[in-house]
Amino acid sequence: MAIKKLSMVNIVCRRNGLDELIRDLILIGKCEFIDTFLEINEGEFNIGISKEHADEILDMEDIVPIKENKEIKQYTQKLEQTLKDMKYEPKIKTKYMHGEHHFENIKKEIDQLCDDYASQTEDIRRLTENIQTLEELKPLDYMKNIDVDFSKLINLHHFTMKFGYLTREKARKIAQNYENIKAIVLHVGSSEEKEFYMILTPKSLDVEMGRILRSTNFMEIAIPESYLDVPSRMLEQIHEDLHAYKHQLKEVLDNAKHKLNAQSEAIDILYSKLIMEAKMDTIRVKVGATANFAYLSAWVPSEKQDHFEDAFAKHPDILVSYKTSEEVSPLIPVPTRMENNFFFQPFETLVNMYGTPSHNEIDPTSFMGIAYVFLFGAMFGDLGQGLILVLAGLLLKKKVAPEFCGILTRIGVGSMLFGVLYDSFFGYEKVISKFLPGLYYLRPIDNINLVLELAIGIGIFLLYVSFVYSIINKLRIGDIEEGVFGRNGFNGAFLMTCLILVVLNLGFKIVILPSFILYIAIVISMALLVIKLPLTNLILHGRFGFRLEDESDGYYIESGFDVLETLLSTLSNSTSFIRVGAFALNHVGLFIAFQTLADMIGNTGGNILMFFLGNAIIIGLEGLIVFIQGLRLFYYEIFSKYYSGDGVPYMPDKL
Amino acid sequence: MDKVGTHAAAIAKAKAILGRLLSDYHYKELLKLETNQEVIDYLKNQTHYHAVLEFAEGESLDQIEVRIEKYFFSTYEKFYHYYVDNYRDFFKALLFRYEVENLKLYLRLLARNDKIEDLETHLIFSSLYTNLDYSELSKASTITEFIEGLKDTLYYKPLKQFIEDDSSLMVFHMEMVLDKLYFDRLYQAITKLGSYDRKIMLELLGINIDILNIQWLYRGRRFFDISSEELFNFTLLHGRRYDDKVVRMLCYLPLDEFRAFISSGDYKDIFSDKEYMMERAMERHLFYALNDYTKKATFSIAIPVVLLFKFEYEIRDLFTILEGIHYRSEDVKDLLIREIER
Numbered sequence: 001m002a003i004k005k006l007s008m009v010n011i012v013c014r015r016n017g018l019d020e021l022i023r024d025l026i027l028i029g030k031c032e033f034i035d036t037f038l039e040i041n042e043g044e045f046n047i048g049i050s051k052e053h054a055d056e057i058l059d060m061e062d063i064v065p066i067k068e069n070k071e072i073k074q075y076t077q078k079l080e081q082t083l084k085d086m087k088y089e090p091k092i093k094t095k096y097m098h099g100e101h102h103f104e105n106i107k108k109e110i111d112q113l114c115d116d117y118a119s120q121t122e123d124i125r126r127l128t129e130n131i132q133t134l135e136e137l138k139p140l141d142y143m144k145n146i147d148v149d150f151s152k153l154i155n156l157h158h159f160t161m162k163f164g165y166l167t168r169e170k171a172r173k174i175a176q177n178y179e180n181i182k183a184i185v186l187h188v189g190s191s192e193e194k195e196f197y198m199i200l201t202p203k204s205l206d207v208e209m210g211r212i213l214r215s216t217n218f219m220e221i222a223i224p225e226s227y228l229d230v231p232s233r234m235l236e237q238i239h240e241d242l243h244a245y246k247h248q249l250k251e252v253l254d255n256a257k258h259k260l261n262a263q264s265e266a267i268d269i270l271y272s273k274l275i276m277e278a279k280m281d282t283i284r285v286k287v288g289a290t291a292n293f294a295y296l297s298a299w300v301p302s303e304k305q306d307h308f309e310d311a312f313a314k315h316p317d318i319l320v321s322y323k324t325s326e327e328v329s330p331l332i333p334v335p336t337r338m339e340n341n342f343f344f345q346p347f348e349t350l351v352n353m354y355g356t357p358s359h360n361e362i363d364p365t366s367f368m369g370i371a372y373v374f375l376f377g378a379m380f381g382d383l384g385q386g387l388i389l390v391l392a393g394l395l396l397k398k399k400v401a402p403e404f405c406g407i408l409t410r411i412g413v414g415s416m417l418f419g420v421l422y423d424s425f426f427g428y429e430k431v432i433s434k435f436l437p438g439l440y441y442l443r444p445i446d447n448i449n450l451v452l453e454l455a456i457g458i459g460i461f462l463l464y465v466s467f468v469y470s471i472i473n474k475l476r477i478g479d480i481e482e483g484v485f486g487r488n489g490f491n492g493a494f495l496m497t498c499l500i501l502v503v504l505n506l507g508f509k510i511v512i513l514p515s516f517i518l519y520i521a522i523v524i525s526m527a528l529l530v531i532k533l534p535l536t537n538l539i540l541h542g543r544f545g546f547r548l549e550d551e552s553d554g555y556y557i558e559s560g561f562d563v564l565e566t567l568l569s570t571l572s573n574s575t576s577f578i579r580v581g582a583f584a585l586n587h588v589g590l591f592i593a594f595q596t597l598a599d600m601i602g603n604t605g606g607n608i609l610m611f612f613l614g615n616a617i618i619i620g621l622e623g624l625i626v627f628i629q630g631l632r633l634f635y636y637e638i639f640s641k642y643y644s645g646d647g648v649p650y651m652p653d654k655l
Numbered sequence: 656m657d658k659v660g661t662h663a664a665a666i667a668k669a670k671a672i673l674g675r676l677l678s679d680y681h682y683k684e685l686l687k688l689e690t691n692q693e694v695i696d697y698l699k700n701q702t703h704y705h706a707v708l709e710f711a712e713g714e715s716l717d718q719i720e721v722r723i724e725k726y727f728f729s730t731y732e733k734f735y736h737y738y739v740d741n742y743r744d745f746f747k748a749l750l751f752r753y754e755v756e757n758l759k760l761y762l763r764l765l766a767r768n769d770k771i772e773d774l775e776t777h778l779i780f781s782s783l784y785t786n787l788d789y790s791e792l793s794k795a796s797t798i799t800e801f802i803e804g805l806k807d808t809l810y811y812k813p814l815k816q817f818i819e820d821d822s823s824l825m826v827f828h829m830e831m832v833l834d835k836l837y838f839d840r841l842y843q844a845i846t847k848l849g850s851y852d853r854k855i856m857l858e859l860l861g862i863n864i865d866i867l868n869i870q871w872l873y874r875g876r877r878f879f880d881i882s883s884e885e886l887f888n889f890t891l892l893h894g895r896r897y898d899d900k901v902v903r904m905l906c907y908l909p910l911d912e913f914r915a916f917i918s919s920g921d922y923k924d925i926f927s928d929k930e931y932m933m934e935r936a937m938e939r940h941l942f943y944a945l946n947d948y949t950k951k952a953t954f955s956i957a958i959p960v961v962l963l964f965k966f967e968y969e970i971r972d973l974f975t976i977l978e979g980i981h982y983r984s985e986d987v988k989d990l991l992i993r994e995i996e997r
Contacts, residue, residue, distance in 0.1 A: 173888050176899060180884050180907075208882060214816050215828075215888035 002363040004337045005302035006650060008328050010045055011295070011312075012319040018287065018294040020100065021318070022280050024311045027094060029654030031298040032335060036288040037065060039297045042329040063288040063295060072103065072278050079110050079274060083267070085121045086256040090271035094655060097276040106277060109270050120256045127249040134242045136221055139165070139196050142189030143231045151228035160206055162199045162213070164220035171195040174216060183209055279655055299335055299650065325359060334359040335650035344369040346406030354635050355645020361473050364643055371462055371638075372630055373414035378458070379583035379626040380411075381418025381444075384426035385619050389415060411627070422584070426615055427591030444584040445592075452581040459577020460500065462638060467493040470642030480539060485532035487566040488641045495525040496570050529566060530559045573637045580633075583626055590618055658851065658954045665737040669959040672730065673949065675703040676962075676969055682995050685973075686988055691716060691980050698973070716977060717776060723970050728781045730966060734959045735783060741847040742956065745856075748837075748844035749963070750784035755837045757789070758810065759830050765798045766823035798822035809836065827879045831871055831889045838864060838891050852956040855948070859957065861895025862944050866937045868894055869917055869925060872905055873933070883907050896921050938992045942968050968992045 009031075013021050025031045039045045040063065083090055114121070140163075153161045166174065174185060184200040199218075201209040213220075227234050260267065288295040300308060305322060312320055325334045336359045338348055347369040357363055380386070389412030397405040423441040425431040433441055444451045471490060474483030483489040498521045504510040505518070528535065533555060538544040546552040594614030598607045639645070677685075681702060688694050699708040707726040711719050735746045757778045764771050775789050786808060795801035799818050805811045813832045817825040838860070845856045868890045875881040875889075883906040890902050897905065905913060918926050925936050945961045952958065972991045979987030988995055 169892070170888065173899075176903060177884060177887055211882065212884045212888065215885040217813060217816070 002338075002340070002366065003357060003359060003361070004339045006299045006325055006334060006337050006359070007302040007305065008039075008323045008325065008332075009296075009298050009300050009305075009308070010039070010321050010323070011298075013294055013296070013315060014317050015289055015292055015294050017315050017318070018284070018289070019102075019280060021296075021311075021315055022283050022287075023097070023276065024314070025298070025308075026276070026279055026283070026653055026655060027097065028307065028311060030304060030307065030652050031300050032650055032652050033283045033286050033296065033298045034332065035286045036295050036297045038332050039329070040288055040295070042331060044329050044332075045295060045297065063290050066284045066287050066289050066294075068285050069103070069281050071107070072274070072281050075107055075110050076274055076278060078114060079271065082114050082117060082121055083271075085124050086117065086260060087253060088257065088260045088264075088267070091268045092272050092275050092655070093268060094272070096269040096272035097655070101273050101277075103277050106270065106273055110274070113267070113270065117256065117259075120252060120259075123252045124249065124256070127245050127252065131242060131245050131249070133224065134238050134245070137223060137227070137234075137238055139189065139191070139221065140223075140231050140235055140238070142196055143198075144235055146231055149228075149230050150223065150234065151225075154223070154228055158203050160201050160203055160209075162201075162218075162220050163197075163223065164199075164218050165194040165196045166216055166218055167193060168195060170216040170218075171197075181209075181212065276655065279653070283653060301337060333648055336647035337650040338363055338365065340365050340369075343410065346403045346410065347372065349403040350407065350631065350634075351645075352649070354639055354643070356647040356649045357643065357645060358647035360476055361643065361647070362469055364469065364639070367465060367469065368634060369410070371465075372634065373410050374458075375580055375630045375633060376411040376626060377414030377416075377418035378455070378580050379629065380415045380587060380623060381422040381584060382424045382427065382587070383416050383419030383432060385615060385623075386412045386415030386417075386419050388412070388615075388619055389623065422588075424588065426611070427588075427594070427618065429588070443588075444581070445588045448585060451584055452578055455577050455579070455581030455584075456574060458580065459633075459637075460496075460574050462577070463496065463573060463641075464493065466638045466641045467496075473642055481532050481536040485528050485535060487529060487562065487569075491525055491528050491532075492566065492570075495522065495529075495566065496574075498522045498525065499567075499570055500574075526563050526567075529563045530556065532559070576633065576637050579629055583622075583629065587618070587622060587626075590614075590622060594618075658849070661738070661742070661849065662954050662956065662958070665734055665956075666954065666958045668733065668737065669962040672703075673958075673962050673965070676965060677702055679993075679995060682972070682991070682993065685976055686995070689980070691977055694973075694977060694980065695719060716981070720974060720977075721776065723973070724779045727966055727970055728779070731781055731963060732783055734963070737959075741844070745841075745844040745848060745956070747784055748841045749960070750781045751840055752837050753780045754784060754787060755833045757787075758805075758833055761792065761795075761801060762798060762826050762829055765795065765801055766826040771795070798826070824879075827875065827881075828889075831875075834867065835889070835891060838867075842893060848956060855952050855955050855957045856960070857893065858895055859945070859948065859960070861893060863941060864891045865894040865896050865922065866925070866940060867891060868897065868902055869905075869922060870933065870937060872902075873910070873913065877910060932989070935990065935992065938968065939994060942992050943994075 011021070025033075036045065079090075171187075174181065178185065182201065182205050184198075186198040186200070187195065188198055189196045197218075199209070199213070223234070227237055229237070286296075302324070308320075312318055328334065336356050338351075338357070340348060340363070344366045347365050350372070351357070351363075351365050351368060377386070390409050391412075393405040393407075393409030393412060396408075419425065420432055420436075420439070421442055423429055423431070423433045423443055429443055429445075433439070442451070467488065470488040471483050471493075474486070474489055485491045487495075498518050501512055502515065502518050502522070504512065505515055533550060534544050534546060537547055537550075541547065546555070591614055594610045594617075598610035598614075601607070601610065684701075685694060685697060688697060695708060695711070698704040699711075704723065704726070707722050708719070711722055714722075731746070731750065735743060738746065757780060760778070761771055761774065764774065771793050775793050778789055787805075792801060792804050795804050799822055802811065802814045802818055802822075805814065810833065813836065814829055817828050817832070819825055841860060845853055845860060848856060871889060872886055875886045876883070887903055887906045890899075890906075892899060894902065905916065908916060914926050917923065922940060924940050925933060928936050942965070945964050948957050949961050972993055975990050976987055978984075979990065984990070
């Protein structure tokens with residue numbers, strides 16, 4: 001659960017063993033490689049200084065980055081294009097990637113494969129091209145009623161005839177300038193965006209006309225010589241040929257497919273290896289290398305180090321050294337590895353939506369998971385409707401976003417539990433209590449005040465929990481100013497406690513401490529808020545006041561306003577949770593409304609209709625609103641307190 | 656959405672930055688300086704560039720130019736983020752221009768057989784709008800190779816038809832085609848803005864188009880001997896003063912009459928200087944036209960747009976000053992887009 005430690009591993013290996021090592025590490029799928037030069041430049045790359053490592057250390061003098069292998073991309077394109085032509089989709093399987101292979105061999109295999117299928121791909125390309133050419137001739141249809149032989153038109157001695165199209169805008173330009181264009185421009189038809197023209201010019205003006213047409217972006221449709229005839233006959237011939245070509249293409253494709261399927265495994269293996277090679281290349285560019293050695297840096301899970309030992313053991317002459325994330329230069333960002341158990345994992349999505357925690361923060365996922373299920377259940381408590389949510393989550397898991405469905409299932413369970421407490425089943429109250437008479441039931445509509453008060457109480461409890469998180473997070477990074485004196489630190493929690501006691505005192509006549517003590521405490525707490533920075537300096541550096549690097553301009557004005565805002569937000573943060581109670585009431589109220597409608601209709605049909613309609617609307621609409629309100633409570637009232645969320649997620653290199 | 660809601664934040668920001676841009680006073684001071692280091696120190700200590708130049712100690716002039724450009728684009732991107740939907744798309748369309756300008760630069764250099772390998776570092780473009788792999792493009796050694804490198808981009812089809820035995824003669828055509836792509840895209844984006852913004856931006860665009868049409872017609876006929884029919888087909892629609900009828904008439908006017916016609920109208924300043932200064936004169940005209948709009952257009956997209964243009968002209972003037980010092984040019988002042996009184 002929570003945020004797991006990462007270690008930096010520095011590896012030195014023989015240059016000729018590099019590929020294999022990278023391949024093994026990718027297959028393990030737990031390493032996030034970083035640019036080794038980040039570390040080397042920081043003077044951080046660590047291989048342990050001892051005599052036996054002298055070669056490796058001395059070699060580091062002339063270390064250079066490895067260049068990207070552009071051929072991999074070219075060969076991937078080549079293979080993919082060939083397979084795509086033959087409509088074959090290769091499968092990628094990691095089991096094919098194990099074992100030794102070299103790009104040079106892969107290259108040969110690809111060349112061989114492409115040669116084997118050269119005649120087929122050639123045929124396919126030729127036929128597709130022919131089909132395309134003929135498809136382009138279809139606008140000849142506009143001229144099917146013209147009874148002139150095109151072979152004569154095209155081969156005129158003193159005139160050039162062109163057939164083609166223009167865009168609307170350019171057609172307008174030509175139209176505006178007809179009188180200056182020395183050609184016969186005949187509009188023959190228009191499609192959605194194109195205007196089709198026949199253009200006839202004296203041969204002596206060919207060059208000039210060519211330029212003018214080019215400036216209009218005139219697209220000529222070249223009619224192959226063999227087709228030239230009277231348009232109607234041309235169209236007939238085109239239609240016939242098109243049919244024949246399509247038939248041939250299908251035949252060639254079928255043959256190719258037959259042949260391909262026979263060796264599909266070999267192709268999949270080849271393709272998988274190539275994909276692996278491409279992935280390896282993305283890592284190779286991060287590696288530093290000399291003539292003999294290669295230097296790698298990667299983040300790996302701290303507790304899984306022994307996992308890697310096996311992989312490293314296979315490679316002779318390899319130096320491995322680990323560093324904890326604290327030992328790494330602060331200039332190299334430490335990624336955050338979140339690992340939560342089955343129950344909390346889906347809630348990572350909601351946390352990441354706000355921001356990834358940084359590596360030294362506490363992962364709020366488990367807190368959020370429990371509290372979110374609780375809040376959602378409290379706002380949307382219904383055994384039957386909760387069950388629908390659970391079922392929906394389970395059924396849709398495979399089809400839509402699995403994380404979201406996971407959340408749906410879990411909040412559905414929360415809803416069911418509260419449904420039992422609220423004695424509510426598909427909106428009908430007092431059904432559950434009939435079957436399970438001995439339990440305690442809290443029906444919101446009968447206990448309006450209690451429900452609202454409980455909601456605030458829960459909110460205050462959650463705020464205290466978030467204070468704990470906040471204080472731990474701040475003190476972990478040594479931020480005394482905020483952790484002790486700040487509004488989200490000890491002082492803030494203290495101020496909130498005092499304010500709550502005052503409210504209890506004045507509003508409910510519950511006296512725990514006399515008012516005057518509370519007032520004094522509040523004033524002290526507010527004063528601490530104002531002077532938190534100078535005070536921190538007193539503790540840490542022995543002098544009350546500002547230091548050079550502090551921003552002292554307008555500090556007191558800012559912190560004065562900060563106090564005002566703290567007072568307001570403490571009040572609004574806790575009352576904000578009243579919505580939890582309000583939605584619990586609203587949930588019942590909404591169904592009562594549908595019940596009333598059903599009564600007004602007054603027959604069984606109306607009852608059934610309203611039962612389904614009411615529940616559908618409540619689950620769809622209110623469910624969504626409550627989902628959002630819950631998120632809002634978290635993001636705004638709780639996360640904003642203690643959680644900065646500016647970490648970088650840990651993304652291991654794998655396939 | 657209402658005008659205030661759409662623009663309030665962006666205009667507040669734009670006006671704040673407008674207030675910080677360099678004034679004539681700054682330029683006069685800058686022009687007195689004798690070394691690039693003095694210019695950079697002055698910018699660092701006296702102007703809004705202090706934020707970017709603070710850490711630029713000991714960097715080369717190229718690096719400093721890159722820093723300033725980044726600063727400029729970060730401002731651009733800020734405005735992008737102030738807006739949503741069609742307004743965002745409009746900003747994207749504006750950014751499209753830089754890509755087009757970069758391509759034009761490549762083509763010009765290739766036509767002169769200049770080296771383009773080092774060009775990459777001098778290109779300006781925003782990370783919000785890059786579709787091109789400039790390092791790959793920089794490997795081309797001829798225009799044909801360059802255009803082939805643009806395959807699969809929207810530039811390929813319109814440019815391809817100008818590949819000829821000697822494509823360097825076609826560079827002017829290609830530039831026109833590229834500009835046209837930009838203006839078409841921008842026009843499309845503007846038509847989707849709110850009515851008031853649309854009206855103002857179409858006016859501004861119209862001025863820009865008029866100027867460009869004049870430039871094309873003049874240069875095309877004077878230097879490239881392109882036929883009037885051909886030029887007319889290249890010209891852009893939606894000009895402000897000159898609609899297609901006037902443009903067509905201009906296409907067929909003898910050049911001295913053409914000059915006289917333009918010089919009697921709104922754009923008379925374009926021909927008021929030497930011929931080789933025409934491009935600068937046009938930019939200057941646009942600069943001052945934009946200036947008027949900051950007063951005229953309240954609560955409109957025009958304010959941020961004008962800011963961005965003025966900002967860009969400012970950094971270009973600064974680069975001119977820096978280069979002027981480098982090449983010991985005497986009349987840097989006349990090369991600036993902004994007019995500085997004596």
